[in-house]
Amino acid sequence: MIEWLLIVVDIVSWILLIIGSICVLIGGIGVLRMPDFYSRIHAASLTDTMATLALFSGMILQAGFSLAAAKLFAIMLFLLLTGPTATYALANSALLSGHKPKAAVLEKKVE
Amino acid sequence: MTIVFAIFLLTMLVITAVAIVQSSNLFVSVMLTSIFSLLMSTNFFVLDAADVALTEAAVGAGITTVIFLSALALTATQEKPNRSGRGIALIVVGLTASLIIYATFDKPRLGDPDAPVHQHVAPYYLDNTMEQMGFPNVVTAVLSSYRGYDTLGEVFVVFAACIGVLFILDARTGTGPKYVTRKMTGLRHHLIPQVVGRILVPFIVLFGLYVQFHGEYGPGGGFQAGAIIATAFILYSLLEGEQAALRAVPRSAQLGLVICGALMFGMVGVLCMIMGGEFLDYSVLMENPVTARQIGIIVIEAGVGMAVCGAMLSIFHAFAARSAEDTDEAV
Structure with a gap:
């Protein structure tokens, strides 16, 4: 019974780790491929939120019930707090300093 | 696996260093310096030097960047073009680099327990x-x-x-x-x-x-x-x-x-x-x-x-x- 449970935990943690890695990859491709600043940080923010959540949950499951898991959880909370905040601060200060999204500029041209 | 990771990090380090020198925008240079420190800190960690890695991350990547940025607020963000003396600088840097590379041939292998530094x-x-x-x-x-x-x-x-x-x-x-x-x-x-x-x-x-x-x-x-x-x-x-x-x-x-x-x-x-x-x-x-x-x-x-x-x-x-x-x- 216990061994069977351990295998399930292992499989779930690996699925989470792979999902997280794919999110990091998508974020990286997005930063390179997206057309303007705002859509680029939108892509980058995927690594801050979804990837952090998935990767750290996977690592916590790998660590089991131990001190390392508690530390990983603390780091995950820290990253989940600071990552989106940094993205928001970046976008907000870009907007305040007059950087227009590309879509808005295009709309104006059409008008 | 570790050696692959270390080589990857060192390659990134060289790329970042070249980018720092190449960029004429000082703001970009400061951010790249921060990335350089972070890579260096990871490198120290790969070499099992956790204390040094922590120092490098806190001081190099953290505080130095903030102090550089506040210094940048006092000056221009763009580097002034300076073309004079490039040839001499190139010769001096080239000579020093080849000397250092020559000197590494005498160095003991990385992590060698018989190296003099580990025996003193x-x-x-x-x-x-x-x-x-x-x-x-x-x-x-x-x-x-x-x-x-x-x-x-x-x-x-x-x-x-x-x-x-x-x-x-x-x-x-x-x-x-x-x-x-x-x-x-x-x-x-x-x-x-x-x-x-x-x-x-x-x-x-x-x-x-x-x-x-x-x-x-x-x-x-x-x-x-x-x-x-x-x-x-x-x-x-x-x-x-x-x-x-x-x-x-x-x-x-x-x-x-x-x-x-x-x-x-x-x-x-x-x-x-x-x-x-x-x-x-x-x-x-x-x-x-x-x-x-x-x-x-x-x-x-x-x-x-x-x-x-x-x-x-x-x-x-x-x-x-x-x-x-x-x-x-x-x-």
Whole structure:
């Protein structure tokens, strides 16, 4: 019974780790491929939120019930707090300093 | 696997270094310098030097970037084109680089246990730390006890650097009428970073204290802790503005921290002499030499932490006060 449970935990943690890695990859491709600043940080923010959540949950499951898991959880909370905040601060200060999204500029041209 | 990772990191390091030199935008250069430090810190970690990695991450990637950015606020963001003397510089750099590469041929293999550096005094430290100090982190033992003189020198270098920067930047005392009448600075339009920052500041200070006092058992110590605690106060001053930060930690307190930290370290040494031992020989402080060494190390690490934290804060505030002055004059 216990061994069977351990295998399930292992499989779930690996699925989470792979999902997280794919999110990091998508974020990286997005930063390179997206057309303007705002859509680029939108892509980058995927690594801050979804990837952090998935990767750290996977690592916590790998660590089991131990001190390392508690530390990983603390780091995950820290990253989940600071990552989106940094993205928001970046976008907000870009907007305040007059950087227009590309879509808005295009709309104006059409008008 | 580790060697692949190390080679990848070193390659990224070279690419970043070339990018720093190539970029003419100083802002980009500063951000790349921060990335360089972070890569370097990961590199140290791959080499199992957790203490150095922590220092590099806290000081190199964290505080230095902020200080560079505040220095950048005083100057232009674009590098001036300078074409003269490029040929001579190229020759000098090329010669030095080939000399260094030639010298590495004589170097022992990385991690070779028979290398002279691992055969000189290191075995003594490794064998005796647990017995003489009573804690497992050999780095802390070497830093604060076996090589206490060197660390004392480093603390006084930090002290001298702080005094030097303050002299060059002509820091005012911060009590003039100009400082009272000036408008609130800080991120007034950024509610979310402010709220999150307020939540984080106490935890950063707590983590700094943990790194400070857990240095005997895990990676950490005075240098790292001082830098981390200084980061918390710099974050506070970025969020709430110069004055709020100066009200929390006035300039006198910052300088007091630097002076007290350096003095505390030196005084422990003098106290050891008074108690009949040699300078910085903590074993004479108490009956039990192991406890005495531990207490001596805790006190001097606290001194190191205070000196580093105070120095970082005074340098940051010196730059910040200077840029605030300039914008005032511009208005």
